[in-house]
Amino acid sequence: METKEIKKIIEALLFVSDRPLTTREIKNIIKDSLSENDNIENILNEMQQEYSEFLDRAFELKFVADGWTFATKPEFSPWIKILLKDKTTVKLSASAMEVLAIIAYKQPITRAEIDSIRGVDSGGVMDTLLDRKLIKIVGKKETLGRPMLYGTTQDFLRHFGLSHLSELPVIENASEIIKPPEEKGQELPFEGDLPQEASSEITEETPVIEEIENEVIQESTEVIAEPEPSDPEKQNM
Numbered sequence: 155m156e157t158k159e160i161k162k163i164i165e166a167l168l169f170v171s172d173r174p175l176t177t178r179e180i181k182n183i184i185k186d187s188l189s190e191n192d193n194i195e196n197i198l199n200e201m202q203q204e205y206s207e208f209l210d211r212a213f214e215l216k217f218v219a220d221g222w223t224f225a226t227k228p229e230f231s232p233w234i235k236i237l238l239k240d241k242t243t244v245k246l247s248a249s250a251m252e253v254l255a256i257i258a259y260k261q262p263i264t265r266a267e268i269d270s271i272r273g274v275d276s277g278g279v280m281d282t283l284l285d286r287k288l289i290k291i292v293g294k295k296e297t298l299g300r301p302m303l304y305g306t307t308q309d310f311l312r313h314f315g316l317s318h319l320s321e322l323p324v325i326e327n328a329s330e331i332i333k334p335p336e337e338k339g340q341e342l343p344f345e346g347d348l349p350q351e352a353s354s355e356i357t358e359e360t361p362v363i364e365e366i367e368n369e370v371i372q373e374s375t376e377v378i379a380e381p382e383p384s385d386p387e388k389q390n391m
Contacts, residue, residue: 155187161201163187164222174221174312198222219311220318246286253279254288258310258322262292262303280304288313 163184167175181194188194202215216225226234246254253276256268268276283289292305311318 155189157192157197160184160187160192160197164198164201168215168222168224171223174217174219174223176221180222216315217317218315219308225315246282247279249276250279250282254283254306254310257283257289257304258306258319259325261305262295263305264295264301264303266301268304 164180167180167183177195177198180198181188184194198215202217205211205214212230213224213226216223218225252272253268256271257263260267265276265280268280280289287307287309289304289310290307291302293303294300295303306319310316316322
């Protein structure tokens with residue numbers, strides 16, 4: 155079969171799929187149509203280049219969450235948002251984004267380690283992230299009690315438009331993320347890239363990536379005035 159026909163088959167598969175298809179999945183589906191000289195990786199890369207550079211289309215072929223999918227180009231997002239304004243969106247609070255960022259950068263990680271980093275209980279927030287399928291249990295830690303380890307999911311990559319975790323923004327002092335807080339009530343003991351305090355929205359239908367901005371958390375210092383010593387003469391009056 156000619157390469158042109160193989161590309162058409164791949165296009166059809168990607169259009170009807172509700173999720174990104176891996177290279178292996180595509181190869182297994184069309185393997186009977188491939189010749190010995192056909193390289194599915196090269197064909198997909200060639201298609202990606204064609205949609206990006208040569209074909210004047212409103213969509214492009216992207217490699218997201220370890221798979222291939224069609225996505226609209228960013229410049230068309232204003233009209234897409236109008237179309238999807240009534241669609242259900244997944245809203246994440248600042249605390250949820252904070253926990254999600256910690257898991258993304260330090261996975262696999264236990265809940266106790268996350269609580270230690272934040273200085274507060276993260277159980278409810280983690281339940282929300284599990285329900286949204288943004289995180290998952292990836293195993294158990296080989297230590298006393300064998301606590302569960304958490305990591306991000308393919309849905310996490312897809313929502314944020316990432317091919318794999320290596321595309322996460324680099325945090326210069328990532329080694330400080332897991333350091334326990336020095337004082338009770340200190341939420342985060344590092345000065346790297348943190349999620350915005352404002353609530354974020356993730357829309358499954360719209361491939362829009364929100365950039366995580368830096369935020370510096372400053373500790374407040376409370377000054378308590380010492381009481382003046384009492385005057386014995388006044389007390390005797």
